[in-house]
Each structure stands twice: as C-alpha cells, then as structure tokens.
C-alpha cells in the first residue's frame with residue numbers, strides 16, 4: 400500500500416518549492432535563482448539554465464549558444480551520465496526542476512492507463528509479454544470493459560485515457576476505431592494509444608477515429624543492440640524511429656523513450672538516445688530502468704550467467720541512472736511531457752515517482768486496469784500498483800502530488816508548443 404509510506408514534502412531540489420519562480424540567469428556552475436524581472440525567451444531560458452551544467456570543454460560554446468542549438472552537447476551529456484557524486488547531481492536535478500517549472504508549469508497531468516490486452520506476437524528479449532512466454536495467462540478486455548475504464552477516468556478527473564497492449568492483432572482495426580469514436584463522443588478525454596508497431600493503415604484509421612497520441616519507445620538508438628533485443632516480425636523490418644515519423648505525419652502527438660541499463664547499453668548510446676529525443680522533437684518521453692524478467696531470454700541469462708566483470712561502459716540499471724536520464728531529458732526537451740514511470744516506482748515504491756517529479760517529470764499514469772487483470776500485465780516482475788484498485792491509485796497519487804506543492808493538471812494536458 401503506497402499511501403501508508405512516508406512521502407516527500409516539496410522537492411528538495413526545487414529552487415522555490417511551490418512558488419512560481421522568475422526567470423533565471425545562470426552562470427557556469429550555478430543554479431541559484433535569478434532576478435524575477437526581465438523575462439528571457441523560453442527556449443533561451445532553458446538553454447541558459449543548461450549552460451550552467453556545461454562541462455569545461457564546451458562551456459565557451461554555451462556562452463554564444465542560440466536557443467535553437469542543443470542545450471547540452473554529447474560531451475556534456477556523457478559527463479552527467481557518468482557523474483556519481485550525489486551533491487553534484489543535485490545541481491543537475493535542480494536545473495531540470497527549474498526548466499520543468501518554467502516550461503510546463505507546476506501542474507502534474509494524470510493519464511489513466513488501461514492495459515487492454517497482454518497478448519503479443521513479438522519476441523522482445525526483455526519483455527514478459529513476449530509470445531514465447533507461454534506460462535503467462537493471456538487476456539483481452541471487451542469494449543464495454545474499456546469504456547467503463549474511460550468513464551472512470553472522467554469521474555476521477557483525468558484528462559487522458561491511455562490504451563496500452565502488446566502487439567495484439569486480436570485488437571482489430573475497426574473494433575478499436577469504433578471504440579475510440581465512442582470514447583471521443585461520450586467523454587472529453589484525450590485518447591493515447593500504445594499498441595506496438597501496427598501497420599500504417601491501422602494507425603491512420605485510429606487517428607481518423609479521433610485518437611490523439613501514440614506512444615512507441617524506440618528502446619535504444621543503438622541499431623545493433625536493438626536488433627539483438629527486438630527481433631523483427633517475419634520479413635517486416637522493425638524501424639520504430641521511422642514509424643514515429645509516420646505517426647507524426649498522420650497528425651498524432653508522438654511519444655517515445657528508452658529503457659536504462661539494458662545489458663550491452665553504453666553511456667555513449669544513452670547520450671545518443673537523448674540527442675535523438677531532441678531531433679525527433681518528441682511530445683512525450685518515458686524513461687525507466689530495465690528490470691530483468693526471469694522468464695525472458697535476457698532476464699534468464701542475467702540470472703544464470705551474470706557478466707562477472709561488466710565493462711566500465713555498461714550503464715547500470717539503477718534508480719540513480721534513471722533519474723539522471725529524466726533530468727537530462729527535461730533539459731534536452733524542455734517542452735515535452737515526461738512521466739515519472741512505473742518502472743522507477745517499482746525500484747523505489749516509497750518515493751520514486753515523487754523524486755522523478757522533482758527531477759524533471761510532469762506526468763503520472765495511474766493504473767485504471769481492472770484489478771483482476773493487473774498482475775497478468777507482467778512486463779517485468781513486482782510492478783508497482785498491481786494490487787491497488789483504481790480508486791486507491793487515484794487517492795494515493797493525488798495526495799503525493801499535492802504534498803510536493805504541485806497541482807493536479809486539468810484538461811487533456813497535451814504538448815504546449817512555445818515559440
């Protein structure tokens with residue numbers, strides 16, 4: 400029961416707690432709040448905060464940086480990804496919190512997550528829903544069950560319903576299009592889909608039916624690593640980056656993200672992931688630690704044949720690494736909606752989500768899946784919130800958000816594009 404555990408009171412890294420901060424003019428190495436007048440353009444502001452985080456070699460480039468340039472170079476990113484000193488990391492977290500406050504405000508948007516099916520045709524080496532996991536009992540919600548969840552989202556004051564599943568072709572194009580139309584006709588909810596690499600005809604039909612957003616993590620920008628952990632389906636190549644561009648072309652808001660600490664993932668790869676987030680101009684970005692699942696090839700290998708001497712380049716799948724990624728994601732993509740993910744909450748049930756919210760995140764995704772199905776959506780073991788009811792998650796998360804001095808977002812909470 401999460402709510403019985405101690406919760407944070409305000410962000411320790413927040414410059415001014417719940418009070419709206421004025422624009423900051425930050426010199427190298429400093430994140431102290433600046434004067435409250437003389438506003439600077441938003442993009443430039445994010446860059447000037449990030450400028451305080453530049454490493455020696457790139458500091459002079461930062462001085463003349465235009466707001467269109469990347470706020471942090473690959474060298475800066477690598478430096479921060481490798482940083483282990485907690486007090487220096489506080490500087491990073493405070494900068495991310497400040498940019499979050501300036502760029503997307505203090506509201507935390509709630510997206511009601513409905514895990515509509517755990518069937519999956521794919522064989523991802525890391526994922527508990529993979530087709531090869533034959534012990535898993537499979538389920539698929541009926542349209543009425545999904546509609547009941549959507550109505551509950553409205554009742555709970557959530558602005559979005561997220562329908563997530565494995566890549567399940569039992570979810571038919573017209574069945575889902577009808578359901579989306581019904582949700583859009585009956586409720587004011589934004590509809591987000593997260594259904595894997597579906598053919599463009601399906602994606603177009605669902606957009607046409609009214610779906611607003613699509614989440615598809617590219618998992619890693621290292622093509623070789625991706626191919627090792629995510630085999631293609633038959634002869635169809637798996638190019639999630641290309642598919643994200645297609646989704647954008649169809650008019651969806653697009654979300655993506657990566658797992659942190661996949662075996663074989665290096666710091667260089669993570670730095671490139673961050674650069675790719677920015678290049679794709681993602682509207683939503685989810686990052687979370689890789690959590691080994693013993694019934695998957697990757698998890699089984701780690702359990703039975705652990706790497707005795709992991710390379711110094713191997714990224715650990717720790718909570719700390721995940722927070723560094725959340726903070727750097729905020730600095731690289733100041734306007735994006737960034738959730739405190741369930742994977743982070745799984746590593747730290749007591750305060751993982753709150754810490755993420757204090758280090759750059761502005762979204763949480765309370766689970767609305769009917770309780771009898773929750774444990775079956777086992778992407779990885781010991782997932783947070785698998786026994787709590789939707790009512791419980793709502794109460795728990797709302798009080799946690801308020802205790803941080805943040806407000807609950809209202810309305811659909813889409814990407815706000817600032818000049």
Ligand code: 5AD
Nearest residue numbers: 525526616688689690692742778779
């Ligand atoms: N650990 C952490 N995250 C995982 N995901 C899948 N399997 C795992 C795991 N073992 C993430 C992937 C996927 C999202 C739905 O869940 O990033 O895109």
Ligand code: FES
Nearest residue numbers: 519521523526529
């Ligand atoms: Fe289902 Fe990868 S195993 S999407």
